[in-house]
Amino acid sequence: MVQLHHGWQVSARNTPVPVSRVPAAVPGCVHTDLLAAGLIPDPFLDANETELTWIGRTQWTYETSFQWSGPVDDRIDLVCAGLDTVATISLNGTEVGRTANMHRGYRFDLRSALTPGRNDLRITFDSPYDYTAAMARQVGSRPGAYDEPYNLIRKMACNFGWDWGPTVVTAGIWQPIGLHSWSTARLAQVRPQITVDGTTGVVDVHVEVERASTESLHVTVEVGGVVGVASIGAGSIGATLRLSVPDVARWWPRGYGEQPLYPLRVVLATEGGRELDRWERRVGFRTVRVDTTPDEHGTPYTVVVNDVPVFVKGVNWIPDDAFVTRITRERLAERFRQACAANINYLRVWGGGRYESEDFYELADELGLMVGQDFLFACAAYPEEEPFAAEVAAEAREHVVRLASHPSLVTWTGNNENIWGFADWGWPEQLHGRSWGAGFYHELLPSIVAELDPTRPYWPGSPWSGTPDIHPNDPAHGTMHIWDVWNQIDYTHYRDYIPRFCAEFGFQAPPAYATLRRALHDEPLASDSPGMRHHQKAADGDLKLRRGLDAHLPAPRDFDDWHYLTQVNQARAIQLAVEHFRSHQPVCMGAIVWQLNDCWPVTSWAAIDGDGRRKPLWHALRAAYADRLLTIQPREGGLALVASNDTDRPWTAEATVTSHDLSGKALAAVTLALDVAPRSVAVTPIPDGVALPEEPRSELLRAVAGEQQAWWFHAEDREIDYPAARYDVVVEPTTGGYDVTVTAGTILRDLSLFPDRLDPAATVDQALVTLLPGESVTFTVHSAARLDAAALAAQPVLRCVNDITA
Numbered sequence: 153m154v155q156l157h158h159g160w161q162v163s164a165r166n167t168p169v170p171v172s173r174v175p176a177a178v179p180g181c182v183h184t185d186l187l188a189a190g191l192i193p194d195p196f197l198d199a200n201e202t203e204l205t206w207i208g209r210t211q212w213t214y215e216t217s218f219q220w221s222g223p224v225d226d227r228i229d230l231v232c233a234g235l236d237t238v239a240t241i242s243l244n245g246t247e248v249g250r251t252a253n254m255h256r257g258y259r260f261d262l263r264s265a266l267t268p269g270r271n272d273l274r275i276t277f278d279s280p281y282d283y284t285a286a287m288a289r290q291v292g293s294r295p296g297a298y299d300e301p302y303n304l305i306r307k308m309a310c311n312f313g314w315d316w317g318p319t320v321v322t323a324g325i326w327q328p329i330g331l332h333s334w335s336t337a338r339l340a341q342v343r344p345q346i347t348v349d350g351t352t353g354v355v356d357v358h359v360e361v362e363r364a365s366t367e368s369l370h371v372t373v374e375v376g377g378v379v380g381v382a383s384i385g386a387g388s389i390g391a392t393l394r395l396s397v398p399d400v401a402r403w404w405p406r407g408y409g410e411q412p413l414y415p416l417r418v419v420l421a422t423e424g425g426r427e428l429d430r431w432e433r434r435v436g437f438r439t440v441r442v443d444t445t446p447d448e449h450g451t452p453y454t455v456v457v458n459d460v461p462v463f464v465k466g467v468n469w470i471p472d473d474a475f476v477t478r479i480t481r482e483r484l485a486e487r488f489r490q491a492c493a494a495n496i497n498y499l500r501v502w503g504g505g506r507y508e509s510e511d512f513y514e515l516a517d518e519l520g521l522m523v524g525q526d527f528l529f530a531c532a533a534y535p536e537e538e539p540f541a542a543e544v545a546a547e548a549r550e551h552v553v554r555l556a557s558h559p560s561l562v563t564w565t566g567n568n569e570n571i572w573g574f575a576d577w578g579w580p581e582q583l584h585g586r587s588w589g590a591g592f593y594h595e596l597l598p599s600i601v602a603e604l605d606p607t608r609p610y611w612p613g614s615p616w617s618g619t620p621d622i623h624p625n626d627p628a629h630g631t632m633h634i635w636d637v638w639n640q641i642d643y644t645h646y647r648d649y650i651p652r653f654c655a656e657f658g659f660q661a662p663p664a665y666a667t668l669r670r671a672l673h674d675e676p677l678a679s680d681s682p683g684m685r686h687h688q689k690a691a692d693g694d695l696k697l698r699r700g701l702d703a704h705l706p707a708p709r710d711f712d713d714w715h716y717l718t719q720v721n722q723a724r725a726i727q728l729a730v731e732h733f734r735s736h737q738p739v740c741m742g743a744i745v746w747q748l749n750d751c752w753p754v755t756s757w758a759a760i761d762g763d764g765r766r767k768p769l770w771h772a773l774r775a776a777y778a779d780r781l782l783t784i785q786p787r788e789g790g791l792a793l794v795a796s797n798d799t800d801r802p803w804t805a806e807a808t809v810t811s812h813d814l815s816g817k818a819l820a821a822v823t824l825a826l827d828v829a830p831r832s833v834a835v836t837p838i839p840d841g842v843a844l845p846e847e848p849r850s851e852l853l854r855a856v857a858g859e860q861q862a863w864w865f866h867a868e869d870r871e872i873d874y875p876a877a878r879y880d881v882v883v884e885p886t887t888g889g890y891d892v893t894v895t896a897g898t899i900l901r902d903l904s905l906f907p908d909r910l911d912p913a914a915t916v917d918q919a920l921v922t923l924l925p926g927e928s929v930t931f932t933v934h935s936a937a938r939l940d941a942a943a944l945a946a947q948p949v950l951r952c953v954n955d956i957t958a
């Protein structure tokens with residue numbers, strides 16, 4: 153394959169700024185081309201997005217030329233791994249193909265249009281809106297959660313804007329493109345099916361070839377030192393080989409074991425041994441199933457890997473940049489490092505984004521991160537008529553095959569919230585009997601998975617109860633999403649649910665201060681200044697943030713308070729939910745927080761913001777998803793100490809639960825013996841003598857067991873009679889930055905340090921630390937800059953909740 157990534161230029165007619173033969177990046181997209189050429193402002197800054205919507209309504213032409221010296225091979229194909237989206241491809245003025253699906257790869261035979269010497273290649277991208285308007289006339293429009301036509305085109309849905317994302321309707325050659333010159337035959341498809349039986353790895357390889365001649369062919373497959381060979385006779389286009397690999401080591405999710413990967417090689421050759429094509433991946437040996445056998449609580453949804461039930465400590469994943477072509481392998485690796493450091497073991501690839509990349513899945517394979525991939529349908533009714541039925545079948549077949557080699561991919565899911573939407577969001581009235589996608593989720597997609605990759609479980613939707621007879625979002629059955637908490641009610645109501653598997657729940661907060669300062673030029677920056685409002689896409693988002701705050705925390709005096717308190721509140725909301733869900737293991741077997749990452753600088757549910765900075769929520773997740781978790785939970789009859797042991801070793805310890813007043817004085821204490829079996833939870837009632845306060849506004853509980861601790865406050869912070877915070881700070885320079893040691897003079901609640909306010913590149917190792925008087929903590933700050941020690945030791949960089957009541 154010869155890449156055709158050079159010499160591209162992009163042009164358009166009748167645009168607000170003239171765009172004629174502007175240098176274009178391939179792979180890339182028009183927004184980033186125009187940005188690089190200085191023709192548009194950065195869509196991620198301030199409210200620039202709103203002036204740039206014309207880009208999505210324009211027809212774009214990409215052109216390049218290449219030299220070709222004449223035929224040496226039987227065939228020469230143009231291979232397009234991804235075109236975004238409604239494209240007409242022509243060579244030397246002759247049309248060679250048309251596409252209308254960003255999620256597919258294409259190959260066009262160029263022989264009829266090629267000429268020796270210079271060849272002019274042109275790809276014209278029509279406006280997606282013109283296409284969706286035509287589709288609306290053809291098949292009728294359909295309801296959805298947003299007033300954009302993302303359900304009438306096979307293009308990344310969130311490209312049209314989402315409640316955390318900008319509307320940047322892209323066009324361009326978003327995946328590699330190249331010329332493939334070949335003779336005799338090539339590997340058209342390699343479909344490995346990998347499983348393991350005891351210590352024997354079993355690899356079934358289905359090979360399909362495309363032929364330019366009728367010659368007999370030869371396939372060799374090699375994995376783990378075992379070699380298989382097959383002939384593909386003159387009349388045939390495929391072969392299936394089974395290899396049994398003795399003594400394989402299994403691939404495990406992180407936290408359960410290692411991630412051994414074995415190279416799998418497929419070579420296609422002529423009978424005489426001349427190599428024609430080869431395909432290589434690394435595979436892992438494991439089994440996976442989802443246990444949904446009804447029990448006394450309803451219908452579980454338990455991911456079982458290598459016959460071991462796994463508690464999913466997950467996060468939802470969205471495209472890491474609204475311009476997906478900017479997402480490098482390094483950036484994914486950094487995001488995954490952040491995920492692993494927060495004790496996350498599972499990523500759900502949400503259905504409004506993309507079928508994730510090879511880089512994504514290779515990294516997940518290496519790290520033992522399990523992945524659940526949604527098919528690409530989100531928050532809307534989708535037409536099942538042509539051309540959609542054929543496009544959906546083609547893209548599904550392509551990606552089920554493409555991803556089959558990756559052990560990290562554990563499940564396929566039919567869609568995001570569409571079955572729920574049909575049940576609850578008034579769609580049937582608007583559809584008047586038109587199709588809405590049910591046939592995809594219940595028939596087409598499961599039949600494709602069953603045919604092409606029966607090693608992986610399929611679930612029709614997120615959420616889905618398991619049967620049409622039960623509401624799709626029933627907590628007792630299958631998977632559920634909890635959204636009334638963010639949208640309508642206080643976060644303590646997470647405790648009203650004991651979901652079998654909670655695939656979405658989330659709470660918003662603004663991004664890091666340095667991220668806001670980079671993206672917004674508001675002066676002064678305020679929670680309702682123009683840029684802040686533009687970078688808040690959720691319906692009534694700011695009101696919901698404020699409602700959440702008012703229930704728990706002191707009133708913010710200024711923007712800095714608001715910023716800190718909303719971030720603290722987000723962290724507490726999700727920590728409360730996760731600890732509650734974990735405390736109900738094994739009835740509940742999974743929590744997937746909405747959402748790990750962002751695609752631009754925005755106030756959202758993310759734990760890591762659009763510039764890659766960790767919010768306090770990231771630190772809370774790290775604590776709540778720790779292998780050993782100690783938490784105090786309300787249970788019928790009083791408070792209980794819950795110890796969750798997500799390891800393979802028993803956890804035996806003495807836990808002390810102490811009641812303190814706000815001066816730190818111990819009022820009562822009890823020692824409880826913990827004996828927690830591997831991968832389980834122990835619930836121990838805390839005796840009333842310790843658990844029940846005399847004065848809820850000035851007492852608290854702390855439980856300690858070895859390294860683990862848990863806090864319980866009997867009242868909300870806004871009601872607690874906190875003393876004004878007093879502390880001593882020592883700032884010591886280190887080789888990589890500073891150690892900031894804080895010694896508490898009074899109780900300090902959720903003490904956090906925000907060094908990005910002084911140096912945008914600075915990071916800190918922990919956040920949300922609560923101390924009793926006399927106790928201390930050292931924050932390790934990484935920064936290459938010279939920071940002002942006094943600023944590091946004071947608001948708004950160093951702060952705690954009871955700074956604010958003071």
Ligand code: BMA
Nearest residue numbers: 314315316531568569656746
């Ligand atoms: C669910 C998700 C997303 C959305 C999120 C927050 O609907 O599936 O579509 O961004 O909630 O509202």
